[in-house]
Amino acid sequence: MFHLQKATQVTSGSDEASMLRWLAAQYPYPPVPTSPPCLPRPYIRANFVSSVDGAVTHDGKSGDLGGPGDRAVFRALRGLADVVMVGARTAVAEGYRQPSPDAVFTELRTQAEQTPAPALALLSRTLSIPADYPxxxxxxxxxxxxRNAPEDQRRAFTDLGVTLVDCGEEEVDPTIVADVCAERGWRRVLCEGGPTLFGSLITADLVDELCLTTSPHLVAGNASRIAHDLATNVMRPMRTATVLTDDDGFVYTRWVRGGQDLDTVH
Ligand SMILES: NC(=O)c1ccc[n+]([C@@H]2O[C@H](COP(=O)([O-])OP(=O)(O)OC[C@H]3O[C@@H](n4cnc5c(N)ncnc54)[C@H](OP(=O)(O)O)[C@@H]3O)[C@@H](O)[C@H]2O)c1
Known part of the structure; x- marks a missing residue:
């Protein structure tokens, strides 16, 4: 059975704050943001932008693929999150900074008993992040x-006052990452990539939702797609929850966990 999906047009005429709050309302976390609702594990949402042909970057960064609508979605999703989780390579490549409080979402966050801005969680097995990364x-x-991250780097980071949290022995175990988020009260997790981190979350079956912006461009080249993990061959069912478009031709889809799972981990 086919359905003609009628996309909702995001009108660009309204003022910015109400447009952002309207957008946030299209991307609700579940009322009990845990997964499944009976367990304390956080609800993990990922956000990516990709070209029509599946490229996650152009010239090594995602910025060229974005547009005003995509940036608004990015901002709205941060406005809703308890923590932004990101792989070390993305954080450094994209020049990530600590998320700051966004006045548009102050009231919403106060009502939800959230901190003024989401925390930032950087994943790194080798602690390869430059020490002067702000x-x-x-x-x-x-x-x-x-625990087995290079000892000299651990010491250097500890001396700098960096908060290190061990999530495994040899590797950063995504399941322990989820437990650590829960312990810290971060139930609304927003993973902003990159593809390696997202791949490991898919493998561990921790992805509850994907917010995917399709940028109206063809890129070719050798860019990665939004997820990869050479060690596994899983297939996680998802279903569409929201489809939006904007005046610039971008398509915004929100995908949530579907039903049957084909899990063929090698
Ligand atoms: N289009 C988009 O929406 C979008 C979004 C995000 C990123 N990007 C692009 O993606 C590129 C970076 O992506 P990437 O795939 O190379 O790297 P990534 O996923 O951002 O980071 C991978 C790094 O995370 C660390 N890590 C620790 N534990 C991990 C785990 N369990 N699973 C996976 N990684 C773990 C490792 O750091 P150590 O090496 O320090 O051990 C690993 O090298 C950049 O070019 C960025 O611009 C695009």
Whole structure:
């Protein structure tokens, strides 16, 4: 059975704050943001932008693929999140900074008993992040790493006052990452990539939702797609929850966990 999906047009005429709040309402976390609702595990949402032909970057960064609508979705999703989780390579490549409070979402966050801005969780197994990377020493940033991360780097980071949290022995175990988020009260997790981190979350079956912006461009080249993990061959069912378009030809889809699972981990 086919359905003609009628997309909702995001009108660009309204003022920015109400447009952002309207957008946030299209991307609700579940009322009990845990997965499944009976367990304390957080609800993990990922957000990516991709070209029509599946490229996650152009010239090594995602910025060229974005547009005003995509940036508004990015901002609205941060406005709803308890923590932004990101792989070390993305954080450094994209020049990530600590998320700051967004006045548009102050009231919403107060009502939801959230901190003024989401925390930042950086994943790194090797602690390859440059020591002068600004968010490292921010009290609202944590580095999720593993016990066998290089000792000299661990010491250097500890001396700098970086908050290191071990999530495994040899690797950063995504399941332990989820548990650490729950322990810290981060139930609304927003993973902003990149593809390696997202791939490991898919493999561990921790992805509850994908917010995917399709940028109206063809890129070719050798860019990655939004997820990869060479070690596994899983297939997780998802279903569409929201489809939006904008005046610039971008398509915004929200996908949530579907039913049957074809899990063929090698
Ligand atoms: N289009 C988009 O929406 C979008 C979004 C995000 C990123 N990007 C692009 O994607 C590129 C970076 O992506 P990437 O795939 O190379 O790297 P990534 O996923 O951002 O980061 C991978 C790094 O995360 C660390 N890590 C620790 N534990 C991990 C785990 N359990 N699973 C996976 N990674 C773990 C490792 O750091 P260590 O090496 O320090 O151990 C690993 O090298 C950049 O070019 C960025 O611009 C695009």
């Amino acid at each position: 968010p490292l020493t921010n009290p609202d940033t944590v580095v999720l790493t593993c």
